[in-house]
Amino acid sequence: MLQLNNIHKTFYPNTPDERRALHDVSQSLEPGDFVTIIGSNGAGKSTLLNMLAGTLLPDEGDVWIDGKDVTALPEEKRAKLIGRVFQNPLSGTAPGMTIEENMMISLGRTKRRSLFKGVTKKTRERFRELLSTLEIGLENRLNSKVGLLSGGERQALSLLMATFTEPKILLLDEHTAALDPSKQSLIINLTKDLVKKHKLTTVMVTHQMEQAIDLGNRLWMMDEGSIIFEANEERKKDLTVPDLLSEFENIRGRRMASDRALLAK
Amino acid sequence: MIHALYGAVESGLIYAIMALGVYISFRILDFPDLTVDGSFVTGGAVAAVMIVGGTNPVIATLAGAIAGLLAGCVTGLLHTKGNINPLLAGILMMIALYSVNLRIMGQPNIPMLNETTLFSVLSSWWQSLHLDAIFIAPFEWIGITDFAPDTFYIIVSMIVIALIVKKLLDFFLRTEAGITLRATGDNQSMVKSFSTNTNLYIVAGMGISNALVGLSGALVVQHNGFADVNLGVGMIIIGLASVIIGEVLFGKDKIVRMTLAVILGSIVYRVIYSLALRVDFLEASDMKLITAIIVIAALVVPNMLEKSKAKRQFKKSKQAALKRKEKGEVQHASTE
Ligand SMILES: Nc1ncnc2c1ncn2[C@@H]1O[C@H](COP(=O)(O)OP(=O)(O)O)[C@@H](O)[C@H]1O
Ligand SMILES: [Mg+2]
Numbered sequence: 001m002l003q004l005n006n007i008h009k010t011f012y013p014n015t016p017d018e019r020r021a022l023h024d025v026s027q028s029l030e031p032g033d034f035v036t037i038i039g040s041n042g043a044g045k046s047t048l049l050n051m052l053a054g055t056l057l058p059d060e061g062d063v064w065i066d067g068k069d070v071t072a073l074p075e076e077k078r079a080k081l082i083g084r085v086f087q088n089p090l091s092g093t094a095p096g097m098t099i100e101e102n103m104m105i106s107l108g109r110t111k112r113r114s115l116f117k118g119v120t121k122k123t124r125e126r127f128r129e130l131l132s133t134l135e136i137g138l139e140n141r142l143n144s145k146v147g148l149l150s151g152g153e154r155q156a157l158s159l160l161m162a163t164f165t166e167p168k169i170l171l172l173d174e175h176t177a178a179l180d181p182s183k184q185s186l187i188i189n190l191t192k193d194l195v196k197k198h199k200l201t202t203v204m205v206t207h208q209m210e211q212a213i214d215l216g217n218r219l220w221m222m223d224e225g226s227i228i229f230e231a232n233e234e235r236k237k238d239l240t241v242p243d244l245l246s247e248f249e250n251i252r253g254r255r256m257a258s259d260r261a262l263l264a265k
Numbered sequence: 266m267i268h269a270l271y272g273a274v275e276s277g278l279i280y281a282i283m284a285l286g287v288y289i290s291f292r293i294l295d296f297p298d299l300t301v302d303g304s305f306v307t308g309g310a311v312a313a314v315m316i317v318g319g320t321n322p323v324i325a326t327l328a329g330a331i332a333g334l335l336a337g338c339v340t341g342l343l344h345t346k347g348n349i350n351p352l353l354a355g356i357l358m359m360i361a362l363y364s365v366n367l368r369i370m371g372q373p374n375i376p377m378l379n380e381t382t383l384f385s386v387l388s389s390w391w392q393s394l395h396l397d398a399i400f401i402a403p404f405e406w407i408g409i410t411d412f413a414p415d416t417f418y419i420i421v422s423m424i425v426i427a428l429i430v431k432k433l434l435d436f437f438l439r440t441e442a443g444i445t446l447r448a449t450g451d452n453q454s455m456v457k458s459f460s461t462n463t464n465l466y467i468v469a470g471m472g473i474s475n476a477l478v479g480l481s482g483a484l485v486v487q488h489n490g491f492a493d494v495n496l497g498v499g500m501i502i503i504g505l506a507s508v509i510i511g512e513v514l515f516g517k518d519k520i521v522r523m524t525l526a527v528i529l530g531s532i533v534y535r536v537i538y539s540l541a542l543r544v545d546f547l548e549a550s551d552m553k554l555i556t557a558i559i560v561i562a563a564l565v566v567p568n569m570l571e572k573s574k575a576k577r578q579f580k581k582s583k584q585a586a587l588k589r590k591e592k593g594e595v596q597h598a599s600t601e
Contacts, residue, residue, distance in 0.1 A: 080460040095451065104444050109459055119439075
């Protein structure tokens with residue numbers, strides 16, 4: 001479903017500011033795989049997701065999605081294949097537009113826009129049904145401005161919008177990091193449900209090791225632009241947070257740099 | 266005096282179409298577009314030249330709108346494909362269009378007093394149907410015939426034209442394409458992440474915006490009875506002032522309300538303009554200064570209000586917190 005071949009990315013090459021963000025990353029995912037990615041700040045996790053989404057182009061290497069080489073495909077074309085939820089709840093929705101208008105935008109992945117029709121009754125009913133699966137009452141607020149929703153509600157809406165058109169790949173970049181703990185578990189549960197319901201191939205970055213262990217069937221640990229450790233389905237079943245930390249120390253000969261990652265419960 | 270007001274309402278309605286264009290670029294697309302000063306004249310120039318050449322005024326007016334559309338698309342392309350900052354793209358187009366407009370007109374001023382314009386056609390049609398008699402009747406009943414305008418045809422036809430434009434715009438902005446256009450102005454990267462070519466929407470939106478500006482220019486030259494290459498100077502600020510006045514006085518979140526507010530804002534602006542001209546120490550040339558002051562005030566005052574509100578709220582919440590603390594301590598003491 002997804003294949004990365006020898007991806008390299010360096011920002012500001014050959015300057016004092018040179019930043020090696022990805023170094024020779026090769027990986028592949030089968031349909032339905034759900035991989036969680038952990039790693040300290042600046043490890044290259046977001047850069048990797050940006051490569052998949054086409055927001056950034058690799059210096060070297062290529063990206064294949066669903067049997068197609070998409071390396072040169074611009075972001076908005078590639079977005080047909082990709083659903084995305086960002087860390088910032090403000091990124092994934094348009095605040096000045098209503099819930100149903102936002103849902104309308106997310107249909108862009110599957111159909112052309114009409115110059116003559118607005119949101120039809122049938123589409124509205126479909127939106128209502130989809131929103132009711134979130135179980136937070138958004139189905140009764142189709143005409144509320146999204147800017148009036150709380151961060152958790154906006155993120156739930158973003159997640160729904162990113163998934164219901166069933167993209168080939170779902171990319172989640174610390175999509176619960178900006179929420180308070182109760183909202184985090186709401187979003188995590190929704191993530192589980194939606195990924196399962198639509199059988200999505202998913203790549204999720206998180207800074208919470210427990211979350212990373214709990215969700216999905218595979219796990220990658222990144223550091224300094226490389227995937228330094230990976231756990232397959234078998235290995236992941238009995239993986240613990242101390243395991244992960246000691247793996248990191250064994251491989252790197254130092255402790256994991258991010259306090260956030262250490263402190264995360 | 267009262268007759269000057271009718272004139273102001275007429276102008277307000279004609280310029281309202283330009284203001285709707287500015288509303289699309291500034292508010293919907295969040296694109297501060299200065300093309301307007303040029304495209305307004307382009308619309309007028311094309312219409313004037315065609316009318317003088319004997320073209321049907323309806324076709325000439327629509328051609329003016331199309332000329333504006335093309336100009337707007339070029340600005341959109343300069344920004345999206347050329348990666349030029351929106352303000353600069355607009356300024357470049359405004360400058361370039363000045364020369365283009367002179368080329369189209371062939372001379373800086375085209376008089377068209379004796380030409381067949383949209384308004385002369387409407388006027389003769391209106392008179393042949395004796396429609397003024399109907400409209401003046403209410404004034405006669407109340408006994409204020411002196412307060413009636415000389416003729417109603419411009420006001421009535423401009424209300425009809427402005428409302429048609431408004432209705433079309435309202436309809437379009439609520440179609441799937443219109444929703445996408447609005448979302449592009451609201452959160453472009455989000456729209457892009459749903460596989461939408463946002464550049465296309467920006468170019469189209471700028472085209473529609475300047476088509477309205479060109480249409481307004483085409484109507485204005487016919488209303489004035491001449492086209493002038495300098496007609497567009499400061500037009501963008503007039504448009505912006507209308508949008509802001511409309512938002513402040515009549516604005517609501519809903520699109521249908523906003524487009525109406527912009528039209529009313531344009532009328533209010535023209536009324537202020539005509540009143541200002543009656544103040545002795547003000548001259549017509551001061552109007553640009555006044556317009557700029559209106560816009561500055563409208564930009565600054567809401568900000569200041571917001572700030573003082575936030576300050577008040579901060580003080581309030583601090584006081585409330587203090588009170589809670591006091592209470593908490595009291596309760597604490599009593600439970601002990
Ligand atoms: N757009 C960019 N421009 C320059 N440097 C960047 C950019 N994005 C990321 N980097 C750098 O690349 C490295 C990896 O960043 P990132 O992928 O955001 O890390 P993570 O998401 O794992 O915290 C960091 O050193 C970061 O400073
Ligand atoms: Mg990151």
